[in-house]
Amino acid sequence: MLCGRTHIMSREKLLEMNRSLIQHGEAGTMDLADQVAKIPVEAYTDITLFEREKERIFKRLPLMVAPSCELPEPGDYKAMDIAGVPLLLTRKRDGSVGAFLNMCSHRGNPVVSGTGNASRFTCGYHGWTFKNDGDLVGVASPKDFGAVDKAELCLKKFPVLESAGLIWATLDVDSTLSIEDYLCGYDDLLAAFGFEDWILFDKRELPGPNWKTAYDGYLDFYHLPVLHANTFGSDFFNRANYFAWGPHQRLANPSKFAQRTGSDEMLDLTEIPEDDWPIDALVQGVWTIFPHISIASFYGGGGRGAMISQLFPGETVGESVTTQFYVMEREPETEEQRKGAQEQFDFLKIVVRDEDYSTGKRQHDALMSGQMGHVLFGRNEGGGQVFHQWADKLVNASDDELKDIFAAENAVAQAAE
Known part of the structure; x- marks a missing residue:
């Protein structure tokens, strides 16, 4: 949970953002980027760049690897x-989280697969x-094997941070990039959801198109009434x-209206004291954590819920894999509530699989023809522009430059408070 000054400052920031949304909504305006941006098609189709992105983005930057409730x-x-x-994630005896290279220090075989509960893992x-x-406690047939220092043969540890009910890990045991710097204070705002006390209702995996093609959709409201007209x-x-903290963004519709918690009723926030604004208003929209x-x-099954979509690049440039976590503020109490939550989760599967990702796959196949030189992001698609700017910047940054970039971004975020 948030505490003291952090809670006060984070709430004030949430209120500040919503005041801006209301002002734009009443004026019928929105934030616009300076110009239409051109993104080279190779950003989506180039195989060499795709492999470089895996190495320099997904293996160097902190990744949100699990909600705490998992x-x-x-x-x-x-x-x-x-x-x-x-990667192996564990909840240790003291309640903290460990992140380890899931490779036995003997021959490199993964020590465990899937999910479960265990105090020890035997290769x-x-x-x-x-x-x-992560500690090595047993070598099979030790007299036959020979003397080894078990303290030097523990599972390799990755940098890890648990904050705001989410778990981050960096897939580089030698990384010196601060996860706190990388988040730029964004986790303090994510804490407003209260995920620390939520439950995991269900999860599933969906195949998708190129990871950036897929991610573009999460940063794009422009397509909603067209592609999703039937849903x-x-x-x-x-x-x-859009509001940005380094590469991380919140996107929200400029409007004075917000949904009342637990109903379809829309509230006019200008008619309600700020102290009474519902949590739905404070966290409305889409919150993205770079890069994935x-x-x-959402609301279904008798309580607040959220879809956490976790996107990773696939085996080829045209593939990705998304895990959809449906988390809820509380466990459904009745069969009817459970059915409602499941219906909400299944609805979101249809939206993403049959509309977003199906379109993305067709789009990627067309781009692979080589018949276009670039794609466009309009002034009304500033979130997508920011995402591509950061992807290009970070894939080309050295390790030392990464540290400097995010130390500076975090300093700016702290000063803004």
Whole structure:
């Protein structure tokens, strides 16, 4: 939970953003980028660039690897593969989270797969055993194997941070990039959701197009009433103001209206004291965590929910994989509520799989023809412009430059408070 000054400053920042949304909504305006941007088609199709992005973005930058509620109890673990790197997350005995290279220090075999709860992991190849804090505690047939220093053969540890009910890890054991600097204070605002106390209702994986093609959609309200006319409706809003903390962004519709918690009623925020603005208003819109996370609020099954979409590049330039986590403020209490939550989750599967990603795959296939030199991002698509600017900047930055970039961005964010 947020505490003291951090809570006050974060709430004030949320109020400030919503005041801006209301002002634009009443004036019928929106924030516009300086100009229409041209993005080279190679940004989506070039195989060499795609491999470089995996190495220099996904293996160097902190990634949001799990919501905290996916590992709620001591002993809980999750093994996953990210851009070819085997990662093991554990909830240790003291309640903290560990992030390890999921490779036995004997021959490199993954020590565990899938999810579960365990205090120890025994490698299925030769039987070496590790505690869930990474320590090597058992070498099979030690007299036959020979003397080794077990303290030097623990699972390799990745930098890890748990904040705002979310878990970040950097897939480089030697990284000196501060995860706190990288987040630029954005996690203080994400804490307004209260994810620390939420539950994981369900999750699933969806195949998608090129990772940037897929991610563009999370930063784009312009397409909503067109592509999603049959799901959200053709009269749905298509405008978005964006707010940035380094490469991380919140996008929200400029409007004075917000949904009342737990109903379809729309509230006019100008008629309500700010102290009474519902949490839905304060966190409305889409919150993105560079380079691969989208968070959007929903209501179904008797309580607040959120879809956390976790996007990773796939095996080829035209593929990606998204894990959809549906988290809820509280566990559904009745069968009817559980059915409502499941219907909401299934609806979002249809929207993303059959509309967003299906379109993205067709778009990517067309771009691979080589018949276009660039694609366009309009002045009303500033969020997408910012994303591509940061992707290009970070893929070309050295390790030292990364540290300097985010130290500076975090300093700016702190000064703004």
